[in-house]
Amino acid sequence: MSERISRRKLFGLGAAGVAAAGAGVIALRAGEEEHAPTAAHVAAAGGAVPFYGEHQAGIITPAQDRLHFVSFDVITDKKAELDELMQEWTAAAARMTQGKEAGTFGAVGGLPEAPPDDTGEALGLPASGLTLTVGFGASLFDDRFGLASRRPAALAPLPKFPGDALLPEISGGDICVQACAHDPQVAVHAVRNLARIGFGRVSVRWSQLGFGRTSSTSRAQATPRNLMGFKDGTNNLKLEDEALLAEQLWVAPGDGQDWMTGGSYLVTRKIRMMVETWDRAPLDEQQQIFGRDKGEGAPLGRKAEFDPLDFAAKDATGQPLIKADAHVRLAHPSNNGNAHLLRRGYNYVDGSDGLGRLDAGLFFMAYQRDPRRQFVPVQLSLARNDALNEYIKHVSSGLFACPGGVRDAGDYWGRALLT
Amino acid sequence: MSERISRRKLFGLGAAGVAAAGAGVIALRAGEEEHAPTAAHVAAAGGAVPFYGEHQAGIITPAQDRLHFVSFDVITDKKAELDELMQEWTAAAARMTQGKEAGTFGAVGGLPEAPPDDTGEALGLPASGLTLTVGFGASLFDDRFGLASRRPAALAPLPKFPGDALLPEISGGDICVQACAHDPQVAVHAVRNLARIGFGRVSVRWSQLGFGRTSSTSRAQATPRNLMGFKDGTNNLKLEDEALLAEQLWVAPGDGQDWMTGGSYLVTRKIRMMVETWDRAPLDEQQQIFGRDKGEGAPLGRKAEFDPLDFAAKDATGQPLIKADAHVRLAHPSNNGNAHLLRRGYNYVDGSDGLGRLDAGLFFMAYQRDPRRQFVPVQLSLARNDALNEYIKHVSSGLFACPGGVRDAGDYWGRALLT
Numbered sequence: 001m002s003e004r005i006s007r008r009k010l011f012g013l014g015a016a017g018v019a020a021a022g023a024g025v026i027a028l029r030a031g032e033e034e035h036a037p038t039a040a041h042v043a044a045a046g047g048a049v050p051f052y053g054e055h056q057a058g059i060i061t062p063a064q065d066r067l068h069f070v071s072f073d074v075i076t077d078k079k080a081e082l083d084e085l086m087q088e089w090t091a092a093a094a095r096m097t098q099g100k101e102a103g104t105f106g107a108v109g110g111l112p113e114a115p116p117d118d119t120g121e122a123l124g125l126p127a128s129g130l131t132l133t134v135g136f137g138a139s140l141f142d143d144r145f146g147l148a149s150r151r152p153a154a155l156a157p158l159p160k161f162p163g164d165a166l167l168p169e170i171s172g173g174d175i176c177v178q179a180c181a182h183d184p185q186v187a188v189h190a191v192r193n194l195a196r197i198g199f200g201r202v203s204v205r206w207s208q209l210g211f212g213r214t215s216s217t218s219r220a221q222a223t224p225r226n227l228m229g230f231k232d233g234t235n236n237l238k239l240e241d242e243a244l245l246a247e248q249l250w251v252a253p254g255d256g257q258d259w260m261t262g263g264s265y266l267v268t269r270k271i272r273m274m275v276e277t278w279d280r281a282p283l284d285e286q287q288q289i290f291g292r293d294k295g296e297g298a299p300l301g302r303k304a305e306f307d308p309l310d311f312a313a314k315d316a317t318g319q320p321l322i323k324a325d326a327h328v329r330l331a332h333p334s335n336n337g338n339a340h341l342l343r344r345g346y347n348y349v350d351g352s353d354g355l356g357r358l359d360a361g362l363f364f365m366a367y368q369r370d371p372r373r374q375f376v377p378v379q380l381s382l383a384r385n386d387a388l389n390e391y392i393k394h395v396s397s398g399l400f401a402c403p404g405g406v407r408d409a410g411d412y413w414g415r416a417l418l419t
Numbered sequence: 420m421s422e423r424i425s426r427r428k429l430f431g432l433g434a435a436g437v438a439a440a441g442a443g444v445i446a447l448r449a450g451e452e453e454h455a456p457t458a459a460h461v462a463a464a465g466g467a468v469p470f471y472g473e474h475q476a477g478i479i480t481p482a483q484d485r486l487h488f489v490s491f492d493v494i495t496d497k498k499a500e501l502d503e504l505m506q507e508w509t510a511a512a513a514r515m516t517q518g519k520e521a522g523t524f525g526a527v528g529g530l531p532e533a534p535p536d537d538t539g540e541a542l543g544l545p546a547s548g549l550t551l552t553v554g555f556g557a558s559l560f561d562d563r564f565g566l567a568s569r570r571p572a573a574l575a576p577l578p579k580f581p582g583d584a585l586l587p588e589i590s591g592g593d594i595c596v597q598a599c600a601h602d603p604q605v606a607v608h609a610v611r612n613l614a615r616i617g618f619g620r621v622s623v624r625w626s627q628l629g630f631g632r633t634s635s636t637s638r639a640q641a642t643p644r645n646l647m648g649f650k651d652g653t654n655n656l657k658l659e660d661e662a663l664l665a666e667q668l669w670v671a672p673g674d675g676q677d678w679m680t681g682g683s684y685l686v687t688r689k690i691r692m693m694v695e696t697w698d699r700a701p702l703d704e705q706q707q708i709f710g711r712d713k714g715e716g717a718p719l720g721r722k723a724e725f726d727p728l729d730f731a732a733k734d735a736t737g738q739p740l741i742k743a744d745a746h747v748r749l750a751h752p753s754n755n756g757n758a759h760l761l762r763r764g765y766n767y768v769d770g771s772d773g774l775g776r777l778d779a780g781l782f783f784m785a786y787q788r789d790p791r792r793q794f795v796p797v798q799l800s801l802a803r804n805d806a807l808n809e810y811i812k813h814v815s816s817g818l819f820a821c822p823g824g825v826r827d828a829g830d831y832w833g834r835a836l837l838t
Binding site: 073111185204222275283350 | 492705
């Protein structure tokens with residue numbers, strides 16, 4: 001059987017896609033998925049984000065609403081099998097991000113006596129802005145694949161921060177894939193098919209679903225709220241900050257390992273929030289802790305969300321309007337050697353914890369040029385002094401080197417590293 | 420401080436709402452939330468579903484895309500406190516389903532020295548079709564509140580089904596709330612605020628998030644797919660089936676306990692899918708197991724999804740086209756004394772299981788007039804013979820009596836039971 005049908009051609013804009021977008025979906029015309037999508041396409045619920053490019057998609061792509069993040073352990077010790085897997089994954093990712101099935105047969109086709117080359121649950125759904133972004137953990141650079149000499153210095157293990165309560169079984173991993181989409185079923189489908197393709201070569205180490213993106217990565221997006229009810233990421237690095245992106249986000253030639261040029265380092269932290277305790281804290285205390293007001297998101301003493309932060313401002317009694325241990329002060333670039341992060345986190349609720357509490361919080365993700373000069377000093381400052389620490393606990397941590405983009409159909413994830 | 424601002428008036432249609440619906444959101448005009456929404460409103464991403472009525476919303480309401488289901492244990496033994504809680508919950512639910520904050524102060528207001536009367540994470544988001552549906556478990560009718568004589572016979576414990584692998588810590592519970600919305604942040608916000616309001620009187624026993632509704636409850640909705648990749652719920656009971664709803668869904672006067680008139684019984688089953696094993700099963704085997712083809716969802720031997728099922732049809736060799744142990748045959752009303760269910764389940768992924776597999780499946784929910792004549796015989800038939808059993812495991816179970824609707828602002832959840 002040849003490639004008889006593409007997902008979208010066969011099914012049009014299906015049920016779940018329509019429902020996800022309410023009544024306002026802009027249906028794509030037949031065949032439209034063949035062309036490079038414009039920004040307007042991507043903004044539409046069904047839009048596809050280009051897969052090929054200088055940088056991987058899913059970093060400065062305007063943050064989609066839903067996340068399925070997965071970390072794999074490599075279980076083969078043959079470098080050739082790892083290399084082959086990356087080629088197979090890249091081909092599947094190039095297809096799935098464009099709204100097609102993972103495999104080439106179409107409509108769960110293939111030989112009836114063989115397993116389908118797509119699991120099927122995204123049939124009929126549009127591309128939904130899906131991006132798939134790959135990263136390599138420090139453990140991949142051990143002695144299994146002869147990659148020790150290719151390990152970037154910036155991939156140095158994160159220090160143990162005060163208060164860390166990390167669970168190793170949901171931390172680290174050899175390879176991560178960040179799947180972001182406007183429809184969770186599309187993100188889940190992508191991760192699940194990569195896991196299926198990787199059978200016998202990789203094993204799922206941990207995975208995390210998220211919703212309600214907690215940062216904007218474009219000035220065209222309004223600032224969303226975290227599960228403490230505050231706007232989050234007002235001063236995030238954004239795709240419009242071109243000079244800052246070059247300085248703070250993308251790995252440049254000469255930074256170290258050439259294979260990372262055009263890439264970025266991803267730090268993940270699963271931050272459990274003690275929401276029940278937080279919900280009993282007075283509004284005033286909550287606002288002092290963040291240094292912003294809860295409704296509008298304005299710096300304390302100011303009116304509007306994007307009013308500049310003035311850390312020298314004092315109240316009538318001479319006390320700083322934004323306290324010394326306020327989150328916004330400790331995290332600010334001006335207090336961390338001008339370290340910016342491109343944050344791309346998501347809220348999560350993983351059910352309840354068996355002790356009568358919701359298991360909820362923030363799955364923090366931040367991209368940067370060098371964690372040693374960016375995430376590490378910021379987090380050290382926060383972990384030591386942040387008034388918020390009473391209400392949060394870091395339970396998972398990851399650090400991944402995400403290489404530059406896949407240039408074309410002849411290229412693949414990790415080629416520059418593995419060959 | 421009085422009720423100065425409603426959530427939507429203050430913020431308009433906020434960031435996450437816009438993003439959730441892609442570029443196609445139909446913004447509501449200022450003040451529009453004051454009027455009863457039309458069907459077109461509800462279909463729009465921001466629409467509000469009416470809270471008051473003969474039946475609870477969230478049962479025949481066209482299935483929204485996202486779920487946060489929660490089961491509470493009551494931890495007070497004072498009936499008056501339980502009664503008071505239900506009044507407080509009802510008032511908050513009436514507000515939140517209309518896109519307002521849980522409390523009456525607005526924009527996380529109130530006294531600065533007091534905790535906010537809303538947790539804030541849904542500020543700026545539209546109502547998003549939120550429905551909140553309450554149900555009472557059999558355990559509420561023990562000797563704590565003097566309700567033993569009010570327990571409906573239809574709330575009899577479900578039998579132990581062959582193959583059940585139920586975990587008590589994520590089963591049962593005194594009171595459930597089903598929160599459905601088009602935006603998971605809105606559903607999570609609602610559950611979280613009910614838990615906050617219930618502090619000291621109820622404790623979260625378990626909770627479950629879901630996405631990608633796996634059944635339609637209206638003929639206006641296309642049939643979505645479960646995580647086995649098959650269309651699910653093609654022949655579901657739907658809101659247009661008025662005679663069947665009266666016969667099969669709603670509790671009628673004379674059915675038993677008067678307080679349940681206009682209500683319905685909800686069965687929940689968390690059904691873990693062994694997706695990695697399933698993904699290695701041949702397409703033909705998958706289709707034989709369901710009795711439908713995977714791409715289109717047509718009964719085997721037919722062309723289109725809604726073609727009638729013909730269980731007598733045979734292939735050229737004289738074998739039944741739909742096998743004796745096919746899921747669709749065993750579950751069909753014609754093989755279960757005409758028992759229909761209104762299914763309203765959701766797909767779930769709860770990360771991974773620590774054994775290299777995704778923890779994924781179906782959170783099955785079904786409403787019905789009497790589980791003894793509906794869910795129980797259907798599930799006995801499936802549990803004994805369904806070819807699908809090789810790939811699934813029931814890990815959680817719940818049965819809840821969901822009373823009729825809250826009639827007006829003077830009524831509240833459970834009033835007819837508790838007074």
